[in-house]
Amino acid sequence: xxxxxxxxxxxxxxxxxxxxxxxxxxxxxxxxxxxxxxxxxxxxxxxxxxxxxxxxxxxxxxxxxxxxxxxxxxxxxxxxxxxxxxxxxxxxxxxxxxxxxxxxxxxxxxxxxxxxxxxxxxxxxxxxxxxxxxxxxxxxxxxxxxxxxxxxxxxxxxxxxxxxxxxxxxxxxxxxxxxxxxxxxxxxxxxxxxxxxxxxxxxxxxxxxxxxxxxxxxxxxxxxxxxxxxxxxxxxxxxxxxxxxxxxxxxxxxxxxxxxxxxxxxxxxxxxxxxxxxxxxxxxxxxxxxxxxxxxxxxxxxxxxxxxxxxxxxxxxxxxxxxxxxxxxxxxxxxxxxxxxxxxxxxxxxxxxxxxxxxxxxxxxxxxxxxxxxxxxxxxxxxxxxxxxxxxxxxxxxxxxxxxxxxxxxxxxxxxxxxxxxxxxxxxxxxxxxxxxxxxxxxxxxxxxxxxxxxxxxxxxxxxxxxxxxxxxxxxxxxxxxxxxxxxxxxxxxxxxxxxxxxxxxxxxxxxxxxxxxxxxxxxxxxxxxxxxxxxxxxxxxxxxxxxxxxxxxxxxxxxxxxxxxxxxxxxxxxxxxxxxxxxxxxxxxxxxxxxxxxxxxxxxxxxxxxxxxxxxxxxxxxxxxxxxx
Numbered sequence: 001x002x003x004x005x006x007x008x009x010x011x012x013x014x015x016x017x018x019x020x021x022x023x024x025x026x027x028x029x030x031x032x033x034x035x036x037x038x039x040x041x042x043x044x045x046x047x048x049x050x051x052x053x054x055x056x057x058x059x060x061x062x063x064x065x066x067x068x069x070x071x072x073x074x075x076x077x078x079x080x081x082x083x084x085x086x087x088x089x090x091x092x093x094x095x096x097x098x099x100x101x102x103x104x105x106x107x108x109x110x111x112x113x114x115x116x117x118x119x120x121x122x123x124x125x126x127x128x129x130x131x132x133x134x135x136x137x138x139x140x141x142x143x144x145x146x147x148x149x150x151x152x153x154x155x156x157x158x159x160x161x162x163x164x165x166x167x168x169x170x171x172x173x174x175x176x177x178x179x180x181x182x183x184x185x186x187x188x189x190x191x192x193x194x195x196x197x198x199x200x201x202x203x204x205x206x207x208x209x210x211x212x213x214x215x216x217x218x219x220x221x222x223x224x225x226x227x228x229x230x231x232x233x234x235x236x237x238x239x240x241x242x243x244x245x246x247x248x249x250x251x252x253x254x255x256x257x258x259x260x261x262x263x264x265x266x267x268x269x270x271x272x273x274x275x276x277x278x279x280x281x282x283x284x285x286x287x288x289x290x291x292x293x294x295x296x297x298x299x300x301x302x303x304x305x306x307x308x309x310x311x312x313x314x315x316x317x318x319x320x321x322x323x324x325x326x327x328x329x330x331x332x333x334x335x336x337x338x339x340x341x342x343x344x345x346x347x348x349x350x351x352x353x354x355x356x357x358x359x360x361x362x363x364x365x366x367x368x369x370x371x372x373x374x375x376x377x378x379x380x381x382x383x384x385x386x387x388x389x390x391x392x393x394x395x396x397x398x399x400x401x402x403x404x405x406x407x408x409x410x411x412x413x414x415x416x417x418x419x420x421x422x423x424x425x426x427x428x429x430x431x432x433x434x435x436x437x438x439x440x441x442x443x444x445x446x447x448x449x450x451x452x453x454x455x456x457x458x459x460x461x462x463x464x465x466x467x468x469x470x471x472x473x474x475x476x477x478x479x480x481x482x483x484x485x486x487x488x489x490x491x492x493x494x495x496x497x498x499x500x501x502x503x504x505x506x507x508x509x510x511x512x513x514x515x516x517x518x519x520x521x522x523x524x525x526x527x528x529x530x531x532x533x534x535x536x537x538x539x540x541x542x543x544x545x546x547x548x549x550x551x552x553x554x555x556x557x558x559x560x561x562x563x564x565x566x567x568x569x570x571x572x573x574x575x576x577x578x579x580x581x582x583x584x585x586x587x588x589x590x591x592x593x594x595x596x597x598x599x600x601x602x603x604x605x606x607x608x609x610x611x612x613x614x615x616x617x618x619x620x621x622x623x624x625x626x627x628x629x630x
Contacts, residue, residue: 025320025321025322025625026291026318026319026320026321027048027049027318027319027321027327027329027350028049028291028316028317028318028350028354028356029042029046029047029048029049029316029317029318029350030042030046030047030316030347030348031314031315031316031347031348031354031356032065032314032315032316032317033309033312033313033314033315034067034070034276034292034312034313034314034315035067035070035300035308035309035312036067036068036069036070036300037067037068038066038067039064039065039066039067040064040065040067041062041063041064041065042062042063042064042317043060043061043062044059044060044061044062044100045059045332045333046331046332046333046348047063047317048319048328048329048330048350049103049287049288049317049318049319050100050103050319051100051103051104051105052100052330052333053105054333054594054595054596054616054617054618055582055596055597055598056086057596057598057616058084058086058098058100058105059084059100059105060081060082060084060100061079061080061081061100061101061102061103062079062080062081063077063078063079063284063288063317064077064078064079065077065317067276070275070276070300070313071273071274071275071276072269072273072274072275073273074269074270074271075256075268075269075270076269076274077252077253077268077269077274077284078266078267078268078269079253079265079266079267079268079285080264080265080266080267081099081100081101081264081265082099082262082263082264082265083097083098083099083108083109083125083263083264084097084098084099085097085098085111086098088113088115088136088235089136089137089138089233089235090137090138090214090216090232090233090234090235091138092113092114092194092216092233093113093114093115093194093198093214093216093233093235094110094111094112094113094114094115094116095110095111095112095113095116096108096109096110096111096115097109097110097111097123097125097263099125099130099263099265101130101244101265102250102285102286102287102288103286103287103288103319104132105133106130106131106132106133106242107124107130107131107132107133107237108123108124108125108130108263109122109123109124109125109126110122110123110211111123114194114195114198115200115211115214115235118200118202118211119202119208119209119210119211120208120209120210122205122206122208122210124205124210124241125260125263126206126260127205127206128243128244128245128258128260129205129241129242129243129244130241130242130244131237131238131239131240131241131242132237132238132240132242133236133237133238134151134152134153134236134237134238135151135152135234135235135236136234136235137233137234137235138232138233138234139232140218140230140231140232141230141231141232141234142228142229142230142231143157143159143228143229143230143231144226144227144228145159145225145226145227148174149215149231151213151234151236152236152238153175153236153238153239154175154176155173155174155175155213155236156173156174157171157172157173157174157199157215158171158172158173158174159171159220159227159229160172160182162220162221162222162227162229164222165188166188166219166220166221166222166227167186167188167189167220168184168185168186168189169184169185169186169187169217169220169229170182170183170184171183171184171185171199173201173213181201183199183200185197185198185199185217187217187218187219187220187229188219188220188221194216197216197217197218198214198215198216198217198233199213199214199215199216199217200213200214201213201214203239205241211235212236212237212239213235213236213237214233214234214235214236215231215233215234215235216231216232216233216234217229217230217231217232218230218231218232244258244265245258246258250267250285250286251283251284251285251286252269252272252274252282252283252284252285253267253268253269253284253285254267254268254269254270255267256268256270267285274290276290276292276313276315277292278292278293278294278295278298278313279292279293279294279357280292281318283320284317287319287320287321287322288317288318288319288320289317289318289319289320290315290316290317290318291315291316291317291318291356292313292314292315292356293313293314293315293356293357293359294357295311295313295314295357295358295359297311298311298312298313299311299312300312314356314359315356316356321625323625324625324626325624325625326622326623326624326625327622327623327625328594328620328621328622328623329349329350329351329620329621329622329623330350330351330594330618330619330620330621331344331348331349331350331351331618331619331620332344332348332618333616333617333618334367334616334617334618334619335611335614335615335616335617336369336372336579336595336600336614336615336616336617337369337602337610337611337614338369338370338371338372338602339369339370340368340369341366341367341368341369342366342367342369343364343365343366343367344364344365344619345362345363345364345365346361346362346363346364346403347361349365349619350621351406351591351619351620351621352365352403352406353403353406353407353408354403355408358389360387360389360401360403360408361403361408362384362385362386362387362402362403363382363383363384363385363403363404363405363406364382364383365380365381365382365588365591365619366380366381366382367379367380367619368380368381369579372578372579372580372615373576373577373578373579374573374576374577374579375573375576376573376574376575376576377572377573377574378572379572379573379576379577380556380557380572380573380577380587380588381570381571381572381573382557382570382571382572382588383568383569383570383571384402384403384404384405384568384569385402385566385567385568386400386401386402386411386412386428386567386568387400387401387402388400388401388414389401391416391418391439391537391539392439392440392441392537392539393440393441393520393536393537393538393539394441395416395417395497395520395537396416396417396418396497396501396518396520396537396539397413397414397415397416397417397418397419398413398414398415398416399411399412399413399414399418399436400412400413400414400426400427400428400567401436402428402433402567402569404433404548404569405554405588405589405590405591406589406590406591406621408436409433409434409435409436409546410427410433410434410435410436410541411426411427411428411433411567412425412426412427412428412429412567413425413515417497417498417501417518418503418515418518418539421498421503421505421513421515422505422511422513422514422515423505423511423512423513423514424510424511424512424513424514425511425514426564427511427545428548428562428563428564428567428568428569429564430509430510430511430545431510431547431548431549431550431562432508432509432510432511432545432546432547432548433545433546433548434508434541434542434544434545434546435541435542435546436540436541436542437454437455437456437540437541437542438454438455438538438539438540439538439539440537440538440539441536441537442536443522443534443535443536444534444535444536444538445532445533445534445535446462446532446533446535447462447530447531447532447533448461448462448463448464448465448530448531448532449530451477452519452535452538454517454538454540455540455542456478456540456542456543457478457479458476458477458478458483458517458540459476459477459478460474460475460476460477460502460517460519461474461475461476461477462474462531462532462533463475463485464531465524465525465526465531465532465533466526467526468491469491469523469524469525469526470489470491470492470524471487471488471489472487472488472489472490472521472524472531472533473485473486473487474486474487474488474502476504476517483504484504486502488500488501488502488521490521490522490523490524490533491523491524491525497520500520500521500522501518501519501520501521501537502517502518502519502520502521503515503517503518504516504517504518506543508541508542508543508544508545509544509545509547510545511545515539516540516541516542516543517539517540518537518538518539518540519535519537519538519539520535520536520537520538521533521534521535522534522535522536548562548569549562550562554571554588554589555586555587555588555589555590555591555592556573556574556575556577556585556586556587556588557571557572557573557574557587557588558571558572558573558574559571560572571588573587577593579593579595579615579617580595580615581595581596581597581598581599581600581615582595582596582597582598583595587619590621590622591619591620591621592619592620592621592622593617593618593619593620594617594618594620595615595616595617596615596616596617598613598615598616599613600613600614600615601613601614602614
């Protein structure tokens, strides 16, 4: 059964791993640091922004960044991708070359079989082009007299006639209502070959006719005045071919080598200098970019113990996603090897929360694998650790923030005025977590006619300001109901922080007199009958809490301990979890394990001492990207 917290988290669309960037979202990679001599390399198996198909082990992209003196100079940025062979879904047609380029999967040419021969053995990549695969399907579908087969890019295939014996099927292809091709196939003929049962539509590329569309017909027959035609293979590539040539520029990168024999693309930054500036996001190539932290301090002095900079500038690579739909935020690939241990944390798994600017987020997931399973109890362990974070209005002090199941939560007041004003300030002592709604230090002015808008239906009304601007009468409303009233004296001589701060306390879950709203008044004044106030600090947390009690279940894991002293939440798996091929297992909240659909060979290779072909898997979080409002 899902807990209240799990339901809340499942409904949250935007994770810390995904940040809004204009009309797009960012899928981030592992956290890295800028310091002299550092080299980072991300591949398809550890950066979720690159394409990777676990079942077919497809996806061969790699980006390497070498940092010299705090910048990337010359060819310090190198991107490579390589075509790989895979079967077309309707296997009778043969195989194709697939290349993952800038995070997307593309068709690079036919590699063998019927469509390869019908395309005069032309390989698109060797003509310096690739194409988007629009349809690749071997599911059966039926065409009726008045229901054509609809394809992409405006195409539809119409069955005009089926002969009385059901042997010959007359076809017409339309694009945007215009007749572009016609053909006859014979799927039900006893002596029908693959070619007889396949409709092909070709377009010229590189002086040869290349198959852009293929439809395989399983059978056809008449039924009264209607006919039924069964299709069990569909293939279509886009006619908007993508040209890739040496010298092409993709933002900061240039195609430096196009190896037509090895079917690889190499891009480098060549003679460009790519600098790292705090709080900046810049495209590197296509939708892939670099985001740097807007951190308060950068300290590159070397720590004598670690030999590394004390506090270098943090960054990550990311991919910008605009198309709505469901995507997986996956961690690096693991293998089911007896005795192995696999760890994911906030810095290397995009499904966990991490605040790049503040360097905050401390979640970890550890999987220990004896044999082919995760053992009961110790097989899967999860720990979330709270961290101190200064409030935006710094004079109020620090809060405890904890990233739990991929979301940041308020775990209590760590120091300062709001802690002093709260009777119960440690949320983990109450076994509950709260969402932060507002944490802002921007200046804002409101008056007696326009209340200060807050979240969850709250409004703070300025009822009056005395003539000298010393006394401010305030009223707090929620959904139109008066909840509280106070008089502050922010402008009086010798006013302290409490005099300047409106504080609203209430019971939240098991926490008594917890500050849920705080507003700092910088000044107040009156003009005639009108009163004005300027605020420069607003804080609000939800007045509803989520439970994290010991014994709560989150997927296949259970809360084992909530430690208010060390500010941690620990979970573990209570039952064995078997890892079998082609499985999709719930693990923790909406974090799951996906295993590869493969033949497993655990016999030990004498040279490597490792299994020949162990089961591969990854942990992931499925996220829905909604369509953006214009």
